[in-house]
Amino acid sequence: MFIAWNYVFLAIYVSVLVPGGQATNAMDLPLSEGNGPGHQKVTRYKEEVTAAVTQNTSLSAMRSGVRGIASSMRASHRRGGDMAVLKYQGSIAPLEKELKSFFHRENLRNVIVMCSAPNTVDVFRQVFKRKMESPTIYWWLILEDDVTQEVLDNMREGTQISVALKMDEAKYKLMRSFVNKDDQLKLQTVGSWWWTPSEGSQHFLKEPIYKDLMDVYSDFGGRLMKSSVVDNWPFFRVMKDKASGEIVSDAGIDFHLLNTIAAKLNFTYRLLLAKDGQWGGVLPDGSITGMIGMVARHEVHFAINEITITGPREVVVDFTLPYFLESTTIVSPAPAEKNRAFAVFSPFTAEVWGLLSLATLLVGPILWLISVAKEELVLKGIWRADSLSNYSFNMYRSMVVQGNKAEMEQWSHRFVLFTWFFFCFVVYALYAGTLTAVLAVPTFEKPIDSLWDLLGAIENDGYKATVVYQTSNEFFQGNRPFKTTMLLQEATSGIYKQIWDVFDPSVGYVYTWDEGVEKVLTGKFAYMNAQLGAEIRAIKRGIHNYHFAKNTFYPQGYAMALPSGSPYKGKLEKLLVQLASAGLVDKWTRDEVAKVAGAGGGEASKGPGAITLVHLQAAFFLLAIGYSTAGGVLLVERLAMFFCGRKEFHSSFAGKPILVKEIGY
Structure with a gap:
C-alpha cells in the first residue's frame, strides 16, 4: 500500500481488479530491469516520486510507495503502453496538454489521481471548467478523506470515475460513478480492498470497478432525457399540448427515429424549443445560438432535427455518424412560358427567315429578266413578257403553297420553276412539322439549374439569392451577423466566391423554411436549402409553381448533436447506423412525403393542349x-x-x- 500525494498519473494501459479474481493490479507486479527510453522514463519518474514521498511520508510508506508506483509504470511499459507522472501544482494544464498530445490518442486513457482531498476537488473543478469530459478518459481516485460529494458536484455526465476511499488503515471501499434515473451523478459501491500482514492484498467485487460505456448505456434505466427542437416538418413537427403546455410531436422522420431509439435504450424524452427558433452555431462574439447552443451549454442531452454536421459546430458539440445524406438545391419560380406573339416565326432562325425572304424577292426579278431577254433577242414582236409585279407575286404564292397562275410556255422559265417549286416544297415540309411541334408543346424561359445559372440570373435578370438565417446553408460572413460554414466566404475564386460577392443580406435572409419557399413566389428569388424539406414544402403550395435545379451542390449529412465528450455517443451512433442500414430512415422519409402527395392546388400540364389564340x-x-x-x-x-x-x-x-x-x- 502506498500514498504519494499531489501526483497525477496518465496511464495508457492499467490493469484493474475484476470480480471473482485475484489481485492483478500492476502494483503487485515485480520490477524488471531493462534499457531504452521506456526504462529511462520509468527511472526518472521513480527518482522524482521517491523524493516526493521522502518529503511527505514515513520511511516504510516511502519504500512501499516507490515499489508500487514503479511496478505500475514498468507493467504499463511492458504491455506496450505509456505512463506520465505529473506533479499537481495548482493547475491541470500539463495534464490537459498530455491528453491532447499526438502521443496519447488511444481509445482509452486512464488518469490516476493521488492528491490530498482539497487538491482532488480542485482537480475536478478544473476538469469541469475546461470541459474535459471524454469517453476516452477514465479517472481513478485514491482518497484518504471522503470528499466524494464535492467531487461529484464538480462533474458532468461524461466524466467517468472509480474511487478507492480509505475506510481505515488497511481497508478501502471501491466505488464507480453512474447516472441515476433522476439524471444525477452518484457513486455505487462495487466492492472493497484490504491488506493483512499474513495474506497481503485482498479484494471483493460484486460488480466490475470499470464498466465499458457501450454496456453502461445499453439501458438508460428509464431516464428522462431532454432534446432541443424547432418546428421543422418533415423532420420534426412540434406543437404545444393544450392540456399540459408541454412541447410535443406527432410526425417527422426524426420523430420516428427518436421514438425508436428511446424504446430500444429504455428512456423517455422531453422536447424543449430553441428560444430563437434556429438551428444555431457560434457567433463572432463567442456566444452559441439555437439548438446547438442548448446542447453546448448542457441544457439538453442531445438534439436531433435535421442538424447538419459542420466544422464550426464540431468545435462546441459532438456529432454522431450521419444517418441521413442529401444535397443542397436551388428553388426558383417555375420558368414562365415564352411569349407566343411570334410563335409562327419560331420554326426558323432570323438568319433562315432572311435568306428565305431574299430568295423569294430574287426569283421574280430573275424570271422577269429572262422574259425580257427572250422578248428582245428571240421573240421580238411575237411574244411579250409579263410584268415584274406578276412574276414576283406568283413566286410568293408558290412559297406560301397557294398555287401558281403564271403560264410558263418557255422552257427557260420552266427550268427555273422546277428548282423553285422543289425548294418551296422542302421549306414548307420543314416549317409545317416544326411549327406543329412548337405550337403543341410549350417552350419556357431558361431555368436556374446550377450555381452558374444562378449567378447569371442575379447579374442579368435581377434575381436575389436567399438562405435561412443561422443554418448550415448560410455561407456568409464579413459584416454579416452569423457564420456557420465558410463554403462561400473562404473561396478565393470560382463560382462560390462569385455568388458570395453578389449576395445581398438585406433581402437574402429568411428565418424559416416555409418563409423561404413562399418568398420564391413573390418575385425573382432563388432559395438555397436542403432538397427534401424544400420539395415537401413546394408540394404543399403547388410544386408546378417551382423549379428545382437539376444540379445540386454542397452534400451534407444529418446527425445527432451531443454535448462534447458525451459518454453515450458510441451507443447512439451504433443504433443510428443500424436503423439507417435497415432502410427504416428511408421508409419514414417515404411516409412523410406520402402525406402531401397530390396536395398543392393542381398540377402542371402533362402534355400538348389545343391550339389557342395565343399560338396564332x-x-x-x-x-x-x-x-x-x-x-x-x-x-x-x-x-x-x-x-x-x-x-x-x-x-x-x-x-x-x-x-x-x-x-x-
Missing part, C-alpha cells in the same frame, strides 16, 4: 397588317385621284390596256 396571334397580327396596309393604299389612291383629277390619275396609275396576249391572270 402572330398570324392574326400579320392579317391585320395586311388589311391596314390595303386600306392605307386605297386612301392614298383616293387622295391622289382627288388632287390630280380622274383623267390624269388613270393615265399615271392605271396604265394602258395591252392588246397582245400577256402572261398573268
